[in-house]
Amino acid sequence: MSQSGYYYISHAGSLLHFPSLAEALTADRQAGYLWLDFCEPNRSDLEALIEPLGLHPLSIEDCFDENQIPKIEDYPQNAFILINSFNYVQKSLAIAEVDFFIGANYLVTVSPLDLEQRRVLKDVDRIAGHDMANACLGPAYLAHILLDWVVDNKFAAIESIEEELNESEDLILADHAKFDPSELVHLRREMLGLRKSLFHEREILMKICRKDCLFIPDKAIIYYRDIYDHLTKFFELTEASRDLVTSLMEMYLSIVNNQMNKYANQTNATVRRLTFITTIFMPLTLLAGIGGMSEWSMMTGPENWRIAYPLFLLGMIVLGAANYYFLVGFEKRRQKRETTLEIK
Numbered sequence: 230m231s232q233s234g235y236y237y238i239s240h241a242g243s244l245l246h247f248p249s250l251a252e253a254l255t256a257d258r259q260a261g262y263l264w265l266d267f268c269e270p271n272r273s274d275l276e277a278l279i280e281p282l283g284l285h286p287l288s289i290e291d292c293f294d295e296n297q298i299p300k301i302e303d304y305p306q307n308a309f310i311l312i313n314s315f316n317y318v319q320k321s322l323a324i325a326e327v328d329f330f331i332g333a334n335y336l337v338t339v340s341p342l343d344l345e346q347r348r349v350l351k352d353v354d355r356i357a358g359h360d361m362a363n364a365c366l367g368p369a370y371l372a373h374i375l376l377d378w379v380v381d382n383k384f385a386a387i388e389s390i391e392e393e394l395n396e397s398e399d400l401i402l403a404d405h406a407k408f409d410p411s412e413l414v415h416l417r418r419e420m421l422g423l424r425k426s427l428f429h430e431r432e433i434l435m436k437i438c439r440k441d442c443l444f445i446p447d448k449a450i451i452y453y454r455d456i457y458d459h460l461t462k463f464f465e466l467t468e469a470s471r472d473l474v475t476s477l478m479e480m481y482l483s484i485v486n487n488q489m490n491k492y493a494n495q496t497n498a499t500v501r502r503l504t505f506i507t508t509i510f511m512p513l514t515l516l517a518g519i520g521g522m523s524e525w526s527m528m529t530g531p532e533n534w535r536i537a538y539p540l541f542l543l544g545m546i547v548l549g550a551a552n553y554y555f556l557v558g559f560e561k562r563r564q565k566r567e568t569t570l571e572i573k
Contacts, residue, residue, distance in 0.1 A: 232268040232348050237261055242365040244358055250274070254281050262368050263335040264357075268348050270339060282335055283307060292328045292339050299429040301436055307332040308444040310372070310433060313426045314340075314349045314379050315386035320393065322386060322419040324426060325349050327379055329372050331444045336368035338375060350375065363452075369445040373452040380430075380459050387466055390419060394473055401477060405484045413481070417474045420467055427464040434460055505560075509552050513545050 235253035237245040239261035247253040253263060267274060275289045283306030291297050291311060302309040310329040315322065327349055330337035340350040356378055357364045357371055364371045394416060400408045434457035437445055445453065 233270065233274075234266045234354060236264040236266070236354065238264055238357075238361075238365055238371065240365055242361045244354065244361065244364075246354070250277070254278075258334045261334075261365070264368070264371060265335070265337045266350065266353055267337070267339045268350070269341055275337075275339070278337065282330070282332060282337065284330055284337070285309070288328075288330065292326075295326065297326065299426060299433055301433045301442065303441075303443060307335075307337075308442050310376075312376065312379060312430055312433065315383045315423065315426075316349075317386035317389040317419075320415070322390075322422060324422060329376070331368050331372050331442075333444065334368070336371050350379070353378075367446070367449075369449045370452070372445075373449060373456070377452075377456050377459075380456050380463075383427075383463055387423065387463055387470075390416060390423075391466070391470055394470060394477065398473075398477055398480075401481050401484065405481060405488075408481065410478065410481055413474055413478050417471065420471045420474060423467045424464070424471065427460055427467055431457065431460045431464055505556060508556060509549055512552065513549050516541075516545055516548070 233250075235247040235250055237247065237253065237256050237258075239245070241260075247256065250265065253265060256263065265278070270292075272289070272293060275284065275292060276286075278284045279286065279289070283304075285304045285307075288302060288304065288307075288309040291309070297311055299312050301311075308329075308331045310331065312327050312329070314325045314327055316325065317323075325341050328337075328339040330339075338350060338353070340348060342348060353375060357374055360374050364374060393412075397408065397412060397416070434453055436442065437453045438450055438457055440447060440450060
């Protein structure tokens, strides 16, 4: 079932709904203007407006090209504005294209369905009806109302990403082992998409505020300045969030590096202790090997083994103790020297 709507807005402030596009195109527009709101249209639906409304084929082509960036184009009979809507659902950013054709006595809006198969411009007739005092002034004023609604809804997506960044920060500080750094890479990619869109949309509003668009009267410019302020704010929020992503990645890497250094220091301490023990027992092992082959009793005479071996063991103990105190003193002097260098 089509979700498109065809309306006539009079200068008196009434909103009339047409059941079909053909009836809307044949309506008299002397005392008002036409508003054609398309949702997921076919190419033929928009091509049918080339002759009666003067839509340019290139602008219609842009409506079906998903790789277009936000822009504004001036044509002889209308101004074409392409802007994006944001929807952040289940940690995935969806950027949808919303198109506006602003003519002297008509407004054409083209929007897709979102991830939940709902209209991006949902309840637009109700939105326009709440501000009919401005909507009845002309197509440019109604375009402002709809643009303002699209731009304000961007904040929900930006806020969701900021909340996810805050959660990532808390998890890094609480338990970095459970944190997946690929989430930061994903968020950074999403922030780049937001920044790219907001940058070009801000340029669109800047051109409008410079009065470069012939189909937006000077009296309506002040309303578009408000949209420009919102886009500037969102752009700055996006820039701050991008910096936060970089800071979080650096903080995570710093914590991981400190943890690795801690483990390395523990390993070094263990190796030092083992080396210390090995150094003490190396000469004792040599002497034990010589004594084990009865060399000591052979030098003192086999009949003196009761005296020779106790003296041999006593000598090993004395040598081990001397070696131990020598190494302990050497280690203390080394630590003292390192401490002195650090103070200097």
